[in-house]
Amino acid sequence: MKKSMLYFGALIVILLSGCGGKKDIGMVGEQQADTEWKMVETTELEDLEESTVQELMPVYYLTQDNHILRKSDDDVVMLKANYYTIKLNSRTKENYPELAKVIDDYNLHIAEEIESRADSMLRSVEDEYPLWEMAPFEIRRGFQETRSDSMAFSFVAMDYEFSGGIHGYVSWQSRNINPKTGEEIAFSDVVKNTEELPEIIIREIKLQHEDIMDYYTRMPDAEERVRQYIADYKLPDNAANFTWSIGDEGIWFYFEDYELGCYSAGAKRVEISYEDYPEIYTGVYSMVRDYKEDICTVVYEEGCAYLYNPLGERIAGPYLNITDDMRTERRVICRYTGMNGLIGYLDREGNEITPPIYIEASEMKDLRAIVSEKEGSIYYINEKGERVSDFYMNGYPYEHQGNYARFQNEDGWGLINEDGEIVFYGADMIQKLPEIDVLGTAVKDGHAILFSLGDEFEILKEYEKFIAISEAYFGTFAIVKNEDNLFGVINYQGDLVIEDKYLSIDYEVLDGGDTSWYGDCVRFDLKNVDGTFELVEVDF
Numbered sequence: 210m211k212k213s214m215l216y217f218g219a220l221i222v223i224l225l226s227g228c229g230g231k232k233d234i235g236m237v238g239e240q241q242a243d244t245e246w247k248m249v250e251t252t253e254l255e256d257l258e259e260s261t262v263q264e265l266m267p268v269y270y271l272t273q274d275n276h277i278l279r280k281s282d283d284d285v286v287m288l289k290a291n292y293y294t295i296k297l298n299s300r301t302k303e304n305y306p307e308l309a310k311v312i313d314d315y316n317l318h319i320a321e322e323i324e325s326r327a328d329s330m331l332r333s334v335e336d337e338y339p340l341w342e343m344a345p346f347e348i349r350r351g352f353q354e355t356r357s358d359s360m361a362f363s364f365v366a367m368d369y370e371f372s373g374g375i376h377g378y379v380s381w382q383s384r385n386i387n388p389k390t391g392e393e394i395a396f397s398d399v400v401k402n403t404e405e406l407p408e409i410i411i412r413e414i415k416l417q418h419e420d421i422m423d424y425y426t427r428m429p430d431a432e433e434r435v436r437q438y439i440a441d442y443k444l445p446d447n448a449a450n451f452t453w454s455i456g457d458e459g460i461w462f463y464f465e466d467y468e469l470g471c472y473s474a475g476a477k478r479v480e481i482s483y484e485d486y487p488e489i490y491t492g493v494y495s496m497v498r499d500y501k502e503d504i505c506t507v508v509y510e511e512g513c514a515y516l517y518n519p520l521g522e523r524i525a526g527p528y529l530n531i532t533d534d535m536r537t538e539r540r541v542i543c544r545y546t547g548m549n550g551l552i553g554y555l556d557r558e559g560n561e562i563t564p565p566i567y568i569e570a571s572e573m574k575d576l577r578a579i580v581s582e583k584e585g586s587i588y589y590i591n592e593k594g595e596r597v598s599d600f601y602m603n604g605y606p607y608e609h610q611g612n613y614a615r616f617q618n619e620d621g622w623g624l625i626n627e628d629g630e631i632v633f634y635g636a637d638m639i640q641k642l643p644e645i646d647v648l649g650t651a652v653k654d655g656h657a658i659l660f661s662l663g664d665e666f667e668i669l670k671e672y673e674k675f676i677a678i679s680e681a682y683f684g685t686f687a688i689v690k691n692e693d694n695l696f697g698v699i700n701y702q703g704d705l706v707i708e709d710k711y712l713s714i715d716y717e718v719l720d721g722g723d724t725s726w727y728g729d730c731v732r733f734d735l736k737n738v739d740g741t742f743e744l745v746e747v748d749f
Contacts, residue, residue, distance in 0.1 A: 288331060292323050292350035295364070296664065298612055299627065300576070307391030308362055315384070323348060330372050347371040355454040355461055361394060361494060362386045363455040365463060365478075379476035381452040381463035394494075396448040399455060402489040403448075407439040409486055410462055414469070414479040424474055431470045438468070455494055459483050505543070505557055507531045514545070516559055524559030531555070534572050542573040542592060554578070554594060563594040575611025577627070579604055589614060589629060598629035608642035609662055615639050622651070624666065632666040646684025648701055652677060657689055659703050670703035683728025685749040688714050698733065698747070706747055712736040719746070 294316040302309040330346050352366040363385045371377035385394040400406070411432060415422040425432035443451040452463040459482035466476050483495035505524070506517045515526030525531075529550065534543035541557045547565025554562040554573060569581040576592040589598040589607070604616040612627050623634030633639075636658070639651040647662045648669075657678035659670045672678075675697075677690040685701050689709060697709030707714070715734040718727060733745045 288327050288346040288348070290323050290327055290348035292319060292348070293352055294319060295352070298610065300611075305388040308386060308388040311386055311391045319350065323350060326370075333372075346373070347377065355456045359388060361455045362388050363394075365452065365454045365461065376472065378466050380465045381476070381478075383452045383454040383463065385453075385455050394455065396451070396453065397491075399460060399491060399494050400448075400489055401491045403444050406444060406481075406489060407436045409481055409489070410439055410479060411436050413481055414477060417479055418477055421469060421474060421477065424470055428470065435469055456480060505535050507533050516543070516545075516555060518557075518559070525555050525561075532572070544570055544572065552580075562592070563590070571606045575607055577607040577611050577614070579606045579614070587616075589625070598625055608644070610644060613642055613662060615642065621653075626666075633660070640678070640680040643681065643684060646681065648681035648684050648687075650678045650681055650687050659687065659699065675709070682716070683718070685728045686731065686747070695738075700747075700749055707733060707735070707745060710738070712738055
C-alpha cells in the first residue's frame, strides 16, 4: 500500500524591482500551478445576465451515506437498507433558505419511507418461506446531482429493491427545484415542443446504449411500442409520468426496468442535449454560457501582468504575476504577485481583496484559501480576505466542498470546519478527505480510525489491530494494514469484508451500468503469502 501526505507546497517567488523587460515572469504562475493543490473542474452555468457574485456561485451540497438499516431475527439478517440524504452547507442554506427547507423535508421523507417500506416488505412474507436464508431483502437509495446553480438544483435518485425472486427492480425519482423559491420547475418551463420528443428519445437512447440498439434491431416491434408508450403515457400532463432532470448540457430522461422492453433491456437514462436539439427547448435553462467569453484575462505587457475584464478593459496591474485562477466563471478570485514579491488576492472587478503579504498562498477554492506570512506558520482566509482560523504549523487547502480542512500543530494532525472550529485533533495522519462522500480515515495513537463527516464529525470505529489505513475509496471501502504488514479490506460500515492476511491488495471498480453507483462493485486482486493470487468480487 502506498501512503502519501500532501503538504502545503513551497511556492517559488521571484523578487524583482520592476517589470520592465521581464516577459518570462509568467513562470511564477506556472510554478504555482505545479504545486499539489487539487483543482476541481467545474461545469458551465447558463447564459444569465450580469448579476452578483452570489448568483454566479454554484449551489454547494454534500451527500451523507451513513444511513444503514438492518432487520434481523435470531442473528439472521432478513433485510438491509442503505440510503443517501442531501446535506447543504451553511453558506448554501444562508443564500438559498427556501431550497434548504425543501431539502430538509426531502431528507425526512426519505427516512420515513425507507423504514416503512422495510417493515412492509417483511410483513408481506412473515408467514411464508424465509427467503432471506438465501439472500436478505435489500433496499438501496442513492442520488446523483445533475445540475446545481442559482437557476436549478436538480438530482435523480436511483432506487433498487430486492424482495425475493430472481432479481431486484430499479426505479428512479427526480427533483428539479428553483433554489431561490423552493418551487418545483415544471417540464413546460424547460421543454416547449414535445411533438418530436418520442422520436428524439428513441434515436438518442439507441446511440447512447449499444445494447438497446442491438435489442431494437432484433425486435423492431419493441421499439415502436416504446415510442408510442412515451407519446401516450410518459409525456402527457406536463410529463407527469416521466422521471427527468435538468443537466448542465441537456435534459436527462430515465426509464425503469421493463419500460424499454424485457428485463435484459435494463433501466436506462438518456441525455437530450441543448446543442443538438435547440428547437425543443424554451431557452430558459438551456442556453449554456461560453464561460471563456465571461471571465477575466491575464495579459503581460512589457513584462508586467495586468488583468482585463471580458470587455477588454484593463482593471488591475501592473504586477509581477497574476495566476490564471479565474479560468472558469465559478472562480471569482485570483492570486497576484506584487512588486514586493509577495502574494495577494484580486476579485473579478480588479479590486485587491488583500494586499501582497503572503509568502505562500493557495488558490481560492470553495471560498477558502490557505496562506502563510512566514515560514512554519499557516492559517486560512475566506473570500473577503478575513482570517477564519488559528495559526498552525502546516495544513492543506479546504476539502469536502469547503467544509473541512486538515491542519498540523504540535499535537499532530486535526480537522477544522468551515468556521475554523477544531472538530478533531491529535492524529498521527489524516488521509485526503472525500469531495462528496462522508467517510474519512486517519491514524491516531498508532491505530486506524474510520470517521464520518455527516451532520457532525463522528468517529465510527477504531481498530486496535490495524496500524495503517487508506482513504475511503468511493465512500464504500478502505484498505487496512496490521502489525504483520498484512492487508485487508473494511466496508463503509467498518466491518472487515476481506481478512487481513494478504501481502498486497489491488482493486478494480466494475462497471455496473446505469443502475449501479460507481464503487458499488469492486474486484480485489489479492496476493497470498505464498506468492499466489486470488480474485474476489465484493458488492458494497
